[in-house]
């Protein structure tokens with residue numbers, strides 16, 4: 001997160017950190033008792049290694065009573081996800097045990113209606129806090145206004161790559177960045193988006209932040225959780 005601030009401890013108890021060999025790779029959000037939603041592109045960073053899901057954390061390094069690392073029982077990428085585009089960039093992870101009560105489920109938007117442009121939303125994560133790639137220890141957060149798809153699809157912005165299943169936020173100075181992928185975009189207390197890497201640049205107003213619109217994937221999400229045993 002560029003240009004944000006530290007979240008209050010355990011202020012966002014739905015936040016997940018996807019980890020490989022104890023290192024934070026991506027964010028995620030707890031959407032059902034044993035299910036974490038994240039981004040499919042995050043699997044590319046795993047280099048085929050096993051990964052875990054950290055829930056209940058504020059600091060990545062300090063021991064905390066609410067923190068717990070979970071093994072992944074199932075990882076389901078959206079079938080439309082691929083390495084070349086940001087389409088269908090969603091990943092569902094079933095964690096191996098019921099999380100501690102300190103972890104909380106974040107409701108997600110089920111109505112497939114665009115968030116009105118200008119709506120102030122929040123992104124959170126343990127991603128880069130500078131262009132040089134500084135990594136935070138405690139969870140960061142930032143408030144960003146939604147940018148209309150019409151505007152976001154113009155040059156020099158994302159030039160017609162933003163589909164109806166994506167949304168954009170302004171990226172002037174304050175933005176999501178590497179390591180924030182998979183984390184939530186929260187508008188009025190409801191998860192509306194999942195961070196995707198998009199143009200892989202951060203804090204440049206010419207490349208607004210891109211998020212996968214969760215409401216466009218409700219049937220897939222419900223199907224996977226039902227089919228895999230909720």
Ligand SMILES: NCc1cccc(NC(=O)c2cccc3[nH]c(C(N)=O)cc23)c1
Pocket residue numbers: 128130131132133171175176177178179180181195196197198199200201202203208209210
């Ligand atoms: N909203 C934009 C956004 C949101 C989420 C993830 C990213 N991922 C990157 O941008 C990224 C990826 C790889 C190397 C990288 N190096 C740097 C850098 N030094 O700034 C960024 C990156 C961007």
